[in-house]
Amino acid sequence: MLVQFYNVSKIYANGVKALDDISIKIDGGEFVFLMGPSGAGKSTMIKMLYREETPSRGQIFVASRSLVRMKKREIPILRRNIGVVFQDFKLLESKTVYENVSFAMEVVGANHREIRSRVIEVIKLVGLQGKEKSLPSELSGGEQQRVGIARALTNRPLLLIADEPTGNLDMNTAHEIMELLFDINRKGTTVIMATHAWELVKAARKRVITLESGKIYSDINPGEFTLCK
Amino acid sequence: MQIRNAVYFFREACKSIARNHLLSIATISTVTICILILGMSVLITLNTSTFLDSLESDVEIMAYLDQDLDNVGVKEVQEKLESLAGIETITFVSREQALQDMQETLGKKNYDLESTLGKNPLPDSFEIKAVDSHDVPDLAVKIEQIYGVYKVNYGKGVVEQLFSTAKWVRVVSLVFIFLLALGAIFLIATTIRLAIFARRKEIYLMKLIGSTDWFIRWPFFIEGIGLGFLGSMLSIIILAAAYGSLLNRVNTILFMPLVSGTNVLINLYLSLFAAGAVLGIIGTGISINKFLDV
Numbered sequence: 001m002l003v004q005f006y007n008v009s010k011i012y013a014n015g016v017k018a019l020d021d022i023s024i025k026i027d028g029g030e031f032v033f034l035m036g037p038s039g040a041g042k043s044t045m046i047k048m049l050y051r052e053e054t055p056s057r058g059q060i061f062v063a064s065r066s067l068v069r070m071k072k073r074e075i076p077i078l079r080r081n082i083g084v085v086f087q088d089f090k091l092l093e094s095k096t097v098y099e100n101v102s103f104a105m106e107v108v109g110a111n112h113r114e115i116r117s118r119v120i121e122v123i124k125l126v127g128l129q130g131k132e133k134s135l136p137s138e139l140s141g142g143e144q145q146r147v148g149i150a151r152a153l154t155n156r157p158l159l160l161i162a163d164e165p166t167g168n169l170d171m172n173t174a175h176e177i178m179e180l181l182f183d184i185n186r187k188g189t190t191v192i193m194a195t196h197a198w199e200l201v202k203a204a205r206k207r208v209i210t211l212e213s214g215k216i217y218s219d220i221n222p223g224e225f226t227l228c229k
Numbered sequence: 230m231q232i233r234n235a236v237y238f239f240r241e242a243c244k245s246i247a248r249n250h251l252l253s254i255a256t257i258s259t260v261t262i263c264i265l266i267l268g269m270s271v272l273i274t275l276n277t278s279t280f281l282d283s284l285e286s287d288v289e290i291m292a293y294l295d296q297d298l299d300n301v302g303v304k305e306v307q308e309k310l311e312s313l314a315g316i317e318t319i320t321f322v323s324r325e326q327a328l329q330d331m332q333e334t335l336g337k338k339n340y341d342l343e344s345t346l347g348k349n350p351l352p353d354s355f356e357i358k359a360v361d362s363h364d365v366p367d368l369a370v371k372i373e374q375i376y377g378v379y380k381v382n383y384g385k386g387v388v389e390q391l392f393s394t395a396k397w398v399r400v401v402s403l404v405f406i407f408l409l410a411l412g413a414i415f416l417i418a419t420t421i422r423l424a425i426f427a428r429r430k431e432i433y434l435m436k437l438i439g440s441t442d443w444f445i446r447w448p449f450f451i452e453g454i455g456l457g458f459l460g461s462m463l464s465i466i467i468l469a470a471a472y473g474s475l476l477n478r479v480n481t482i483l484f485m486p487l488v489s490g491t492n493v494l495i496n497l498y499l500s501l502f503a504a505g506a507v508l509g510i511i512g513t514g515i516s517i518n519k520f521l522d523v
């Protein structure tokens with residue numbers, strides 16, 4: 001069991017109830033889609049996984065560690081084991097592709113030789129060989145998201161979280177990014193992806209957790225998928 | 230801090246200074262102006278204070294003795310003076326010596342003061358210097374009560390005014406320097422905050438990737454200290470050149486002698502240099518935590 005949510009609720013300071021008594025379990029190696037309309041609580045769940053948010057009630061475990069009881073100084077260690085991919089890529093505009101990816105290893109204090117070999121490896125994995133010296137502004141949206149994915153993968157995370165990674169991309173590019181994520185998942189990394197894109201989800205035949213108004217509306221496994229519309 | 234990390238921190242700090250060069254120039258200018266004003270006010274305070282110290286230490290009591298007091302009487306007065314606490318030196322000035330001093334003060338004229346006056350009108354006296362010049366008024370009262378002392382003079386009124394003026398000049402200078410330092414910290418905090426704000430996305434990413442707070446803070450502190458150092462160095466160069474050329478031209482301003490001791494000035498410049506770094510650290514410290522709460 002890699003991720004567990006036990007009766008998790010979140011009420012923000014302004015009184016908005018983002019999550020209401022959520023309980024889920026995600027095994028290592030799974031690929032899970034998180035679906036639901038805007039404001040359903042997807043982003044709150046995602047942010048809780050890397051502890052940008054904490055629950056108002058309930059418990060969350062990642063790799064058997066309680067995120068609720070986790071001390072502040074332990075948070076960086078958790079985050080080194082989680083890769084995050086964003087809808088708006090969040091690349092550093094002044095840094096090249098290589099620097100954007102190596103940055104993730106530099107900031108955790110990896111050594112130079114280690115950084116070089118790993119960065120070349122992940123840039124190849126996401127199919128961006130030859131673009132190492134390009135700036136983000138010289139890349140297409142799909143290529144920028146590949147840089148985002150490469151950066152998330154550099155520290156060999158146990159869990160890859162993607163928050164609407166195809167939200168800013170056209171359908172063809174979105175499919176390419178999905179293929180890349182499936183490939184990463186096949187190599188053993190657990191992937192949790194929040195999305196609106198039903199077309200992508202339907203084609204993927206993976207586990208789908210749907211949220212609505214902060215509650216779990218459905219949790220469908222790949223085997224049960226044919227029953228859905 | 231590992232050496233590998235230290236190299237990374239320095240590289241990031243230098244890159245940031247170069248990347249945000251306009252902001253860096255603004256910060257360096259701010260620090261330069263602040264430290265320059267701070268240095269100027271410290272120099273003014275230092276000069277005023279040294280001048281006031283010398284004025285204060287010049288304050289002494291003249292105790293004039295009765296004209297008809299014999300040698301034994303003089304000896305008794307001296308013993309009583311020596312028994313008083315807080316007295317540094319007692320010098321006996323005989324009436325003959327006093328007349329001679331007066332003759333010299335008035336200038337070597339071609340007449341004899343004693344024969345002009347008919348007789349020596351001056352009394353024997355003691356010049357008394359207190360350990361702490363602030364005790365002079367109290368000591369004067371005690372000395373006046375000694376039998377055989379005809380009159381005590383220490384510039385009553387003027388001395389009290391000098392002491393109270395000196396006290397106020399010191400207090401006002403310290404408050405002024407303190408306010409300037411606060412102003413400098415505020416300005417540096419604001420400029421560093423702008424530098425950090427420009428890089429908030431980077432900081433957010435660093436936090437999400439798993440870097441520790443100190444890993445993020447170090448480059449900013451190095452940047453803050455570096456900018457503080459550069460700014461204070463510039464201001465010290467300007468200050469040293471200006472004060473040096475002033476010393477070359479004049480030794481005094483309005484009969485006030487200028488402080489020119491190399492050690493004093495070197496200490497002042499070193500302190501200002503350190504002040505630049507400290508202002509950089511405090512300014513960065515105030516600004517950085519705001520963006521680390523992810």
